[in-house]
Amino acid sequence: MARVFASRPKVPRWVPQLLGYALSAGCLVWVFHNSKIGDFLPQLRQLEWQWVALGMALDLLVYICHAWRWVLLFQPVDRLPFWRTVQAIYIGLFANEVLPLRVGELIRCYLVAHWNDQLISVVFASAAIERVIDGFWMILSFIVAAQHLPGIPHWLTYFVRALEVVVIVAAALLAYVMIHKSHAHAIVKESRWATVLRHVVEGLHTMGNGPTLARVMPVSFLYLVLQVLSYWALMRAFQLDLSIWDAAAVLAIVRLGTVVPNAPGNIGLINVACVIALYNVFGVERNDAKDFSFVLWGALTLPLLAGGAIATALTGLNLGEIHHNARQRMHATETKPPEDLV
Numbered sequence: 001m002a003r004v005f006a007s008r009p010k011v012p013r014w015v016p017q018l019l020g021y022a023l024s025a026g027c028l029v030w031v032f033h034n035s036k037i038g039d040f041l042p043q044l045r046q047l048e049w050q051w052v053a054l055g056m057a058l059d060l061l062v063y064i065c066h067a068w069r070w071v072l073l074f075q076p077v078d079r080l081p082f083w084r085t086v087q088a089i090y091i092g093l094f095a096n097e098v099l100p101l102r103v104g105e106l107i108r109c110y111l112v113a114h115w116n117d118q119l120i121s122v123v124f125a126s127a128a129i130e131r132v133i134d135g136f137w138m139i140l141s142f143i144v145a146a147q148h149l150p151g152i153p154h155w156l157t158y159f160v161r162a163l164e165v166v167v168i169v170a171a172a173l174l175a176y177v178m179i180h181k182s183h184a185h186a187i188v189k190e191s192r193w194a195t196v197l198r199h200v201v202e203g204l205h206t207m208g209n210g211p212t213l214a215r216v217m218p219v220s221f222l223y224l225v226l227q228v229l230s231y232w233a234l235m236r237a238f239q240l241d242l243s244i245w246d247a248a249a250v251l252a253i254v255r256l257g258t259v260v261p262n263a264p265g266n267i268g269l270i271n272v273a274c275v276i277a278l279y280n281v282f283g284v285e286r287n288d289a290k291d292f293s294f295v296l297w298g299a300l301t302l303p304l305l306a307g308g309a310i311a312t313a314l315t316g317l318n319l320g321e322i323h324h325n326a327r328q329r330m331h332a333t334e335t336k337p338p339e340d341l342v
Contacts, residue, residue: 024268094308
């Protein structure tokens with residue numbers, strides 16, 4: 001006998017989008033008030049463009065490394081085609097740059113599931129493991145950098161501690177599923193999402209094993225190092241006298257500052273986080289910190305727009321169609337009773 005699940009009122013889709021845009025707009029006002037474009041142009045002309053090119057190239061390599069890690073992580077389930085995985089990641093990044101609330105995470109998981117005939121719940125399980133690993137490296141890099149940075153604001157330290165708790169809980173949950181799969185199945189069997197969660201548990205148990213994580217963790221470290229080098233190269237382009245360790249601290253603060261879903265491309269939040277890192281922590285002059293935040297945003301965003309547009313065009317669909325298909329796939333998963341799911 002099919003179970004009937006009570007429908008719950010849903011928040012209109014425009015509400016979180018409006019909040020995200022409002023947050024980004026408020027951040028932009030805070031960063032760029034009393035500023036003129038004419039003041040930025042001399043800084044732009046003084047950029048050392050060879051370093052800009054290096055920083056952009058390194059940032060593109062970051063996501064090729066991301067695909068490599070995803071292929072390794074998914075190996076216990078299936079062998080993902082490498083360049084197809086790169087394409088899915090760049091389409092997801094493109095979506096994040098032009099659509100609000102980071103829907104690119106949904107899109108990249110949908111594409112990998114669709115192209116490889118996999119359950120999207122299992123693909124989401126792999127993405128969840130990625131986020132736990134990224135959280136571990138991000139927090140570790142912040143802790144290491146903070147040992148040499150006395151100017152870190154107290155609120156940021158508290159925020160990092162809160163994230164430490166989240167990462168520890170997520171890692172503990174992953175470890176529990178790895179060790180006690182049958183118990184995890186028993187916990188989720190009465191849920192509305194019972195079959196979906198069972199597939200997630202299976203995916204976590206299959207991919208979250210010691211040998212797989214041993215292969216994935218060093219690649220995740222390389223993923224972090226490439227990001228640090230990209231930031232450092234862009235700082236050199238802007239002629240900021242900061243070290244690679246300083247670049248790691250700025251990266252950690254920017255990543256922490258842009259955790260909250262917001263407007264496309266993290267516009268606004270990335271600028272605020274960058275200004276806080278450079279001005280409050282490293283004592284860079286405020287106008288220079290503000291101008292660099294714009295250079296950073298442009299150097300990280302424009303290549304992703306170009307690469308993502310090409311990757312999307314190769315599918316024969318536009319981004320709106322891909323997003324619609326991904327939402328339909330998720331909606332089908334959400335509305336079907338568990339016994340009807342396969």
